[in-house]
Amino acid sequence: MIKAVNLTKQLPNGKLLLNDISFEVRKGEFLGILGPSGAGKTLTLKSLIGLLDLTKGEVWIEESNNEHINIFKTKAKVLKKLRTKIALIFQGYHLVQRATAIDNVLMGRLGSISTFRSLIFGFNEIEKNAAMSSLEKVNMQHLAQAKVASLSGGEKQRVAIARALFQEPNLLLADEPISSLDPKNAKIIMGILKELSTLFPVIGVFHQPELCAKYCSRIIAIKDGKKVYDGPPVLEETLLEFIYGEELAIVIPEKYAN
Amino acid sequence: MQTSMFKKIVQIVAFLSFILVTYFAMQACGFKIEALQKGLKDGMFFLTAMFPPNWTDFKSMVAPALETLALSILGTLLGSLVSFIIAIFAASNISNKWVKLFIRSFISIERSIPELFILLILIAAYGLGALSAVLALMIGCIGMLGKLFADAIEETPTSLIESMKASGASKIQIIYYGILPDVFPKLISYALFRLEINIRLSVMLGAIGAGGIGFELDYAFSMLQYNRALSSLIMVLILVIGIEQLSAYIRKRLLINQI
Numbered sequence: 001m002i003k004a005v006n007l008t009k010q011l012p013n014g015k016l017l018l019n020d021i022s023f024e025v026r027k028g029e030f031l032g033i034l035g036p037s038g039a040g041k042t043l044t045l046k047s048l049i050g051l052l053d054l055t056k057g058e059v060w061i062e063e064s065n066n067e068h069i070n071i072f073k074t075k076a077k078v079l080k081k082l083r084t085k086i087a088l089i090f091q092g093y094h095l096v097q098r099a100t101a102i103d104n105v106l107m108g109r110l111g112s113i114s115t116f117r118s119l120i121f122g123f124n125e126i127e128k129n130a131a132m133s134s135l136e137k138v139n140m141q142h143l144a145q146a147k148v149a150s151l152s153g154g155e156k157q158r159v160a161i162a163r164a165l166f167q168e169p170n171l172l173l174a175d176e177p178i179s180s181l182d183p184k185n186a187k188i189i190m191g192i193l194k195e196l197s198t199l200f201p202v203i204g205v206f207h208q209p210e211l212c213a214k215y216c217s218r219i220i221a222i223k224d225g226k227k228v229y230d231g232p233p234v235l236e237e238t239l240l241e242f243i244y245g246e247e248l249a250i251v252i253p254e255k256y257a258n
Numbered sequence: 259m260q261t262s263m264f265k266k267i268v269q270i271v272a273f274l275s276f277i278l279v280t281y282f283a284m285q286a287c288g289f290k291i292e293a294l295q296k297g298l299k300d301g302m303f304f305l306t307a308m309f310p311p312n313w314t315d316f317k318s319m320v321a322p323a324l325e326t327l328a329l330s331i332l333g334t335l336l337g338s339l340v341s342f343i344i345a346i347f348a349a350s351n352i353s354n355k356w357v358k359l360f361i362r363s364f365i366s367i368e369r370s371i372p373e374l375f376i377l378l379i380l381i382a383a384y385g386l387g388a389l390s391a392v393l394a395l396m397i398g399c400i401g402m403l404g405k406l407f408a409d410a411i412e413e414t415p416t417s418l419i420e421s422m423k424a425s426g427a428s429k430i431q432i433i434y435y436g437i438l439p440d441v442f443p444k445l446i447s448y449a450l451f452r453l454e455i456n457i458r459l460s461v462m463l464g465a466i467g468a469g470g471i472g473f474e475l476d477y478a479f480s481m482l483q484y485n486r487a488l489s490s491l492i493m494v495l496i497l498v499i500g501i502e503q504l505s506a507y508i509r510k511r512l513l514i515n516q517i
Binding site: 111 | 421424431
C-alpha cells in the first residue's frame with residue numbers, strides 16, 4: 001500500500017507544479033494516471049519514490065510487516081532497503097543495450113547485493129534461475145541470451161518488466177511504459193501490468209486514455225498540478241475534454257478505436 | 259535578402275581579407291619567401307647527405323623503438339584508467355553540478371599545457387628516464403581522454419541511471435553494470451586514437467631525455483651521423499605508421515561490431 005498526502009511542489013517564482021495531490025493505492029489496484037503534457041504526472045510518480053524534492057507533503061509506504069514508513073523522513077539505509085522493493089519502468093532507454101536480456105534482469109537486485117560481492121563474484125546460480133523464471137513470466141525466456149539492442153520495442157519492455165518482477169517488489173511504478181509501442185505490443189504490456197496488479201499495486205502514467213479505460217481498475221487525472229478526477233475507469237467525452245482540452249485530438253488516434 | 263550579387267561581393271571581400279591577413283601575419287613574424295627559396299638548396303644538400311641509410315645501425319634501432327612503443331602503451335593504459343576515473347566526476351548524469359564544473363575546468367586546463375612542459379617538470383622531479391616519460395604521457399592523456407570519456411558517459415540515458423537508483427543500486431554498481439558495458443567500445447576506440455598521438459609524442463619527448471627511438475634520432479643528428487639519423491627516422495616511420503594502421507583496423511572492427 002502506498003499513500004501520497006498533500007504532495008506540493010512550488011518553484012521559486014511561485015508556480016505550482018504539484019498542488020496538494022493526495023491518493024492511496026492498494027494491492028489489487030492498477031492505477032492509471034492521466035493528464036495533458038506538463039500536468040505533473042511524471043513529477044507525481046517521481047515523488048512516490050523520493051526522487052523529487054517536495055515543497056510540502058508526505059509519502060507513506062506500507063512495509064511487509066505492516067509498518068508505515070514516510071519516505072522523506074527515513075534514514076538512508078532504510079530508504080535504500082525500501083527502494084529495492086519498488087520497481088520502476090520507463091518509456092524506453094532504460095536497459096543496457098550491449099548486455100543480454102538475462103543480464104539486464106539480474107540488475108534488478110543490485111540494490112540488495114553488496115557492491116563488493118556484485119563486482120567480484122557477480123550473481124549466483126539461485127539468482128540466475130530466478131531471473132530465468134522472471135523472463136518466463138513475460139514469455140521472453142527464449143531470448144534470455146539475446147543482446148537487448150537486437151530486441152524489438154515490445155520485447156525490450158517485457159525485459160524491463162521481467163527485471164521489475166525479479167526485484168519481487170511491493171509496488172510497481174511505470175512512466176509511460178507503452179508510449180513508444182505499436183498498438184499490439186501496447187495491449188500485451190497493459191495485459192501483463194493488469195495481471196501483476198494482483199500481486200502488488202501497479203501505478204502507471206499514461207497518454208492513452210482508451211487503453212487505461214480498458215485495463216486499469218482506477219484512474220486519476222491530473223491537470224495543472226491538481227488532481228481533477230479520482231475514480232472508476234469510465235471516461236466520457238465531457239470528462240476527457242475537461243482533462244485534455246485541445247490535446248484531445250492528439251491523444252486519441254484512430255488506431256485505439258476498437 | 260541574399261542576391262547572387264551580394265554573395266559575390268561577400269566572396270571577394272572574404273578572399274581579399276584572407277590575402278591581407280596572410281600578408282600582415284608574414285610581416286609580423288618575419289616570414290620571407292626569398293629565404294625559403296635560398297634554404298631549399300641547402301636543404302636538398304642536407305637530405306642527399308643522409309642517403310643511404312646505415313643498415314647496420316638499423317638493427318640497433320629495434321630495441322629503442324620497442325622501448326618507445328612500451329612507454330607509449332603503458333602511458334596510454336595508465337592515462338586511460340586515470341582519465342576514466344576523472345571522467346566519472348565530470349559527467350553530468352552521475353556527478354553533482356559543482357564537482358562536474360570543477361573537474362571539467364581542470365580537464366580543460368590540463369589540455370592547454372604542452373606535454374613537453376609536463377615532461378620537463380617531471381624530469382626535474384624524477385630525473386631522466388622511463389618513469390618521467392610514462393608519467394608525462396599519462397598526465398597528457400587527461401586533457402583529451404578526460405573530456406571524450408566524460409562525453410561518452412553522458413550519452414548513457416538518464417532513465418537507465420534513474421531506474422537503477424530507484425531500485426537501490428549503489429553509485430559504483432550503476433557505473434559498473436549500467437554505464438560501463440555500453441560505453442566500453444567508445445572508450446577503447448578513444449584510447450587507441452590517443453595511443454597514436456602518444457607514439458608521436460614519445461618520439462618527440464625521446465629527444466629531450468625520455469629515451470627510445472626519439473633519443474636515437476636526436477643523438478644521431480647532433481653527432482652529425484646523418485646516415486644513422488636516416489635509419490632511425492625510417493624506424494620512427496615504421497613505428498608510427500604501423501601503430502596508426504593497427505589502431506585504425508581495430509577501431510573499424512569495433513565500429514562494425516557495435517551490437
